[in-house]
Amino acid sequence: MSNLRSSVKLLGSSYLPPKPKQSGPSPWRPVFWIVLLIAGLFLLARLPIFRIKEISVSGSANKSISAKLEPLRGVSIFSSKIDALQRHVQREDPGIGSLNCRRGVPSILKCTVAYRKPVLAWKNGKAQLFVDEAGYAFERSTEAPLDLPTVIDRAKSSPKAGDRVLSSQIVEAYLELDSLLRKSSLNPTEYFIGESLFQIGAIIEIGGREAQVLFSIASPATWQVKTLRAVIAKKGKTAFSNVDLRVPGYVYYY
Template sequence: MRQSGTGKTPKVFNTSYVPPKRLSANGGVSNSLAWRPVVRVLFVVAVIFALSRLPVFKIKQVNIEGADNALLKEELQSLVGQSIFSSTVSRTTERWLRQERSLAALTCHRGLPSSLSCQATMRSPAIIWVQSGREFLVDEEGVLYAEKSGQPLDVPLLEDRVNTDSNLGSQVASREIVEQVIRLKKILSEQSVTTKSLFVADSLYQLGALITSYVGADGQPVQKELTALFISTQPIESQVKALRTLLKERGGSIKERVDLRIPGYVYYK
């Protein structure tokens, strides 16, 4: 006698089977599942916020290095009592970088649970930029950051004759140009060529020197005002060497200027 049944045949699944997502009444994913990631994020944010309010995470000490601005030091010290996670720290550093041109960099590192270490890098003058009779300080990156005042500085004086845009905080020359200006001044001095100032000629790549004296062929100083023109895209050392040789051999014939801007040639008048 054959036995028949009305039950369904059971399904057999392997270990890779993943249960289907529960669907809502309208056929979409269940609302409870859809909200789970949002709930998790909100929970994490709530925990972080609660922890940041704990007294143990209040800033108790601010260490400052490199800053010589009293107001900057005072404001950084005023962060004591703020939460170590507070955005006030980053807002303070960003504002000072915008408003203080002499400040090249300002970074603050949080040390859990309650210390803040700030490192300030102040700009220092590499050259003095002269434009329309006014003198400005320019750092090694070519950034014009302040108008000169006070005592004379032992850095090259560079006169701008091409009227470069020179707003405070702007870069008036590249780092390479600044290095060439410093090198030119140094090598001329080593060759006993005294200059009143250096200047930018037809472009930033053409430098000039206002010479006031040099050592002649007899080893004696010669007082004479001359203009020497150099090209900064070529080695300065070889140009100064050619100038020194010309001054020794034909210094008496030079009345106005020496032009060394064309490699391999020296012109004088």
């Protein structure tokens, strides 16, 4: 009788009795499996087989870097200490351009180190730093050649190792100008920065005496060097003390 009543539809009505609720899977079941998986991975990572046994470093000055990475021996290959020590080593030595470590499962850490390549020497009083292509200053490395273009910091900005003293575009402008001057046998003894980073000052011997020549980064270096050569050819042995090439189309000398 009860089964009959449950399926009875009232006459003239669209009413149907509600279907009995069915119990579904527990909403906590996925959470349980996720927690179980995380716990399993955590315990797996702590097994002795995954502790670092070998640290290999390739690149320049790898012996000193190997010594700094030695505390990682015995640490889990999955540990966050690897990335933390890697960042610490780079902060400690601004001369390091890049230090990349790759984890080799189960127990090998492979690192590659590259030091910054000096392209300019930077002098501020008695202090001297070196500058790479990106404009970062760092202390002398064993790879620094002795004939780098030297920039005298007359503004006395007192940069420290690790500071960015120039943009990469300004560094490129120095290197281009230095190359053009030397190809023209106008060998500058030094460069200097004074009023602005966007002008390049050079000390060049003209007519038997040193002259201060001002170049602009905003104008093509080829035009400025060509104009300087034309002035020297026109005036011959006349000695100049100052030449200003910063205004396009004009040259001032005295």
